[in-house]
Amino acid sequence: MLRINRENLKASHQMTWFLIDFLMLGLLIINLTFIIWDSIYSFIAVQNLLKEYLPTAQAVYHPIHERFIFYDLAFVWIFLTEFVIRWGYSIKAKIYDRWYFYPFIHWYDLIGCIPVGSLRFLRVLRIFSIIYRLHQYKIIDFTSTRLYTFVAFYYDAFMEELSDRIVIKVLSGIQREVQSGSPLFDRIQHDILYPRREMLSNWLSARVAEAAQQGYIPNRGALRAYLEHRVDNALKQNLELSRLKYLPVVGPTIQDTLENAVGDIVANVIHQILDDLASSTNHAFIEDIVNVFLPEPKANADQDDNKEALIALISEIIEAIKTQVHVKHWRNNLP
Template sequence: MSAPSASHSQRRERLYLVWDIAIVVLVSANLLLLLVDSLFLLPPLNAGLEALAPSLHQAYDSAIHQRFMTIDLVFVSIFLLDVLAGWAMAIAERRYARWFFYPFVHWYDVLGCIPLSGFRLLRVLRLISLLIRLQRLGAIDIRRWRLYAFFERYYRVLMEELSDRVATRLLSSLQEEVQRSDDFTKRLTEQVIQPRKAALVDEIARRLETTVDKSYAENHQEVHRYVATLVTRTLEENQELTRLRRLPMGEHVAHAMERSLSDVASRVVHEAIDGLSSPRFKSLIGDLAGSGIDAWLYVDQRTDRVTEQVLIETLEMLKDEIAVQRWRDELDLR
């Protein structure tokens, strides 16, 4: 982009910014006027103002209240000019796919120009949209405003309360559905668990292999000592070996047999652990896991009741967790 073009774009952005700020001020003034005049129409406030400050009451009544429609039409004419100017700029800049999309996108601006009490409230949306636009441009930082912090805090409280009630109602409906269903456990087994049986078996076998490998690698010395102790105790209780020890050179033979058997037993354990990664062992573990899952998936009337109760209590626990009002802790911290 050339320097003159960039300078022209910056001037145009500044012009938009000044115009938006002016419209924000005018909309704020108009909303303030609407609020004051609405309060003026209330008989108790009107009578109180007339009793406390009759001159102010008379001045407002003659200068503003009786000319309220005229004053409001002046604001409306400016707002209508803003809508038409924004529409023209949108067409010139081709912001939307069709030239007539602008009034539908900014419907609150268009309807807010209608000088009727119901439509005047839409000017609040106009003010909010302008503030959001200024926030995006970096002209203001609404998040630092105390008013924004106040509304943002209680907006979060409102959203949390609403979402908690919706979630609690949904969980209660789920509990009722589980209680009314006669074949929930069966459908859960057939439609959810059974199609994933192969994946579950593979996962169980993989975790078993990983667990045994890791445990043996960390405790192989203790395993060998335990095997040696077990072999020694078994041989000491063997009557034939006891008689062998009484023969000449029998003690040496017995010790040699003990060492050999301990070594053989340790090697058997080691080979068994190494064999966990073999296809044959994986097939064995898969068969065992599959048999276990089949037994677990077997559904009878008692199993159905137990599963139903577990689900209901789980949902109830979730409801209790949702019922915790965490926003109270946040407000206390602030």
């Protein structure tokens, strides 16, 4: 239900203008109802129907219908008077940069006052502008109404369906261009990515170091215990190493020594790699990786094979995006 917030109405210091808005809103609703009814009455079949079943009402209204333009002009006079008053106030208060901006910005108010045919229905836009202004000042809150909720839900559903179809069409076009050997792929690789190899290397180096510092250093002890446990299990399952225990006297000792040594070596190697990744010394390693993926432009068979593989990868990624776009999220909110 639509409610008027009286506290915000008083705090706005524009009560006079808002009261005029409410008055104009009521007059607009009456006027539009009058216009719609007169448009319906203009059909001969409706006039005959009223003459047959409600002859008194037809006799009373028919003279009004014949002079409808004059009754409508009374409303137009009120609307134009209010328009001129607001225009004068906007000039005095310097609401707009130029004095003549007001009629251009509020063109629907002016054109709706023309008492000709379908132009009268432009007065509906004035109703929306008044409601929006009242909502903007939090005098009313139409977003809590059932009508707004109903319209907003199906508007969002329509826009999602429309945007999904547009996005899928665009992605399908990109997919076809990539598969047909469009120069776009080469431009992205040679003109955009390749000149920025150093920037990509620096960025990836910083991100890898940050991820290693946050994920590895706090869990160094747990990772070492896990690695030693996994290596120990692997060595125990090794057939050749298990035969060492059958050696007389020194067999079990050699087996335990090898297990501990291998586990310690593996753990130390992994720790050293992660320590290097967590420090600034990882830049050369990351730079080598970037150079592998973004080599200097040159024509050779290996590069063509890599290009085909990358095109297939891009096509699969686009296909996955299209599948995700097909998901209708608005159905999850369907009552």
